Amino acid sequence: MSNSGKNFQRTFNQYVRRNQGWVFIILTLVIIFxxxxxxxSFSKTTSTPLENYQDQMTKMQEQINSQAEKIQLLEEQIKKLQENTN
Known part of the structure; x- marks a missing residue:
C-alpha cells in the first residue's frame, strides 16, 4: 500500500476513534434513509389485489365504452348506406 494510503487510513482511524458517537449516528441515519x-420504492411497484382488480375493472370499462362507440358509428354508417340505397 502506498504511503499516502497508509497515512489516510491512520488519519481516518484516529478520526473514527475520537468521534465514534457521531460516526455511529451518521451510519444509523444512512441505514434508516x-x-x-x-x-x-418497493411499495410503489407492488400493488394490492384490490388495486389490481380496480385497474382491471377500469380497463374493461374503457374497452366496453370504446366498443360501444364503434358499434354506434357502425350503426350510423349502416343507416346512411340504407338511405343511399333507397
Whole structure:
C-alpha cells in the first residue's frame, strides 16, 4: 500500500476513534434513509389485489365504452348506406 494510503487510513482511524458517537449516528441515519427509500420504492411497484382488480375493472370499462362507440358509428354508417340505397 502506498504511503499516502497508509497515512489516510491512520488519519481516518484516529478520526473514527475520537468521534465514534457521531460516526455511529451518521451510519444509523444512512441505514434508516436507505431502508425507507428501498421500502417506498418497493411499495410503489407492488400493488394490492384490490388495486389490481380496480385497474382491471377500469380497463374493461374503457374497452366496453370504446366498443360501444364503434358499434354506434357502425350503426350510423349502416343507416346512411340504407338511405343511399333507397
Amino acid at each position: 436507505l431502508s425507507v427509500f428501498i421500502f417506498r
